[in-house]
Amino acid sequence: SYKLTQPPSVSVSPGQTATITCSGEKLGDKYACWYRQKAGQSPVLVIYQDNMRPSWIPERFSGSNSGNTATLTISATQAMDEADYYCQAWDSTTAEFGGGTKLTVL
Amino acid sequence: EVQLVESGGSLVQRGGSLRLSCAASGFSFITYGSSWVRQAPGKGLEWLSYISRDSGTIYYADSVKGRFTISRDNAKNSVDLQMNSLRDEDTAVYYCVRTGYSHGYLYFDYWGQGTLVTVSS
Numbered sequence A: 001s002y003k004l005t006q007p008p009s010v011s012v013s014p015g016q017t018a019t020i021t022c023s024g025e026k027l028g029d030k031y032a033c034w035y036r037q038k039a040g041q042s043p044v045l046v047i048y049q050d051n052m053r054p055s056w057i058p059e060r061f062s063g064s065n066s067g068n069t070a071t072l073t074i075s076a077t078q079a080m081d082e083a084d085y086y087c088q089a090w091d092s093t094t095a096e097f098g099g100g101t102k103l104t105v106l
Numbered sequence B: 001e002v003q004l005v006e007s008g009g010s011l012v013q014r015g016g017s018l019r020l021s022c023a024a025s026g027f028s029f030i031t032y033g034s035s036w037v038r039q040a041p042g043k044g045l046e047w048l049s050y051i052s053r054d055s056g057t058i059y060y061a062d063s064v065k066g067r068f069t070i071s072r073d074n075a076k077n078s079v080d081l082q083m084n085s086l087r088d089e090d091t092a093v094y095y096c097v098r099t100g101y102s103h104g105y106l107y108f109d110y111w112g113q114g115t116l117v118t119v120s121s
Helices: none
Strands: A008-010 A018-023 A032-036 A044-047 A061-066 A071-074 A083-091 A094-097 A101-106 B003-009 B011-013 B018-025 B033-039 B045-051 B058-060 B068-073 B078-083 B091-104 B105-111 B116-119
Touching: A008 A018, A008 B033, A008 B091, A018 A101, A032 A061, A032 A071, A032 B068, A032 B105, A044 A061, A044 B105, A061 B105, A071 A083, A083 B045, A083 B091, A083 B105, A094 B045, B003 B091, B011 B105, B018 B116, B033 B068, B045 B068, B045 B078, B045 B091, B058 B068
Parallel strands: A008 A101, B011 B116
Antiparallel strands: A018 A071, A032 A044, A032 A083, A061 A071, A083 A094, A083 A101, B003 B018, B018 B078, B033 B045, B033 B091, B045 B058, B068 B078, B091 B105, B091 B116
16 A cells, blocks of 8 residues: 655744655655644644645645655744644545654744 | 534444444535544544545545445435444544545545544453
């Protein structure tokens, strides 16, 4: 089955830029999505179709996808951005999620 | 406001069956597909199944194929997940997810609050 790999954790200082990667074979040939899940809450769509933001997500969030890696970038990171982030892509008729990355803002 | 409200989660014996339901409101249900995604305690997200808006396309993860069945009732704005032959590893929070479609591509844009299924002997 298709596998998406994320770093287990990323740390960033407030106001700095956080980068979370997601690796998969020829991931750039697929569309990648990102989801944010805060503690005790349901996941929320953050990025879809590689770099599109839903209306409820601020411009500080951006995405890219090329080669074998999709990237979620959070600019001017705030304490409220602390959460688990999951990448996701479709491999034919199967949706795959990455293992998740815990973003710590400290 | 888009709302997805799951119900039906409970404690069930290993090998038993359970039916989850999801009531949708706040949007035109018939114009979106639906999916189920689960999350085991302390673990990541696992997609289980997708059903298109007209029930004409259905996908399953290998882990539940042959045991779980997804269905929807557009007249009632609801989607169900029938789960049979439940195993310990099916213990998880189950999310109902609205599934959008753009440029031949599906994405999970709204999630319910989840319902807990616990499988125990």
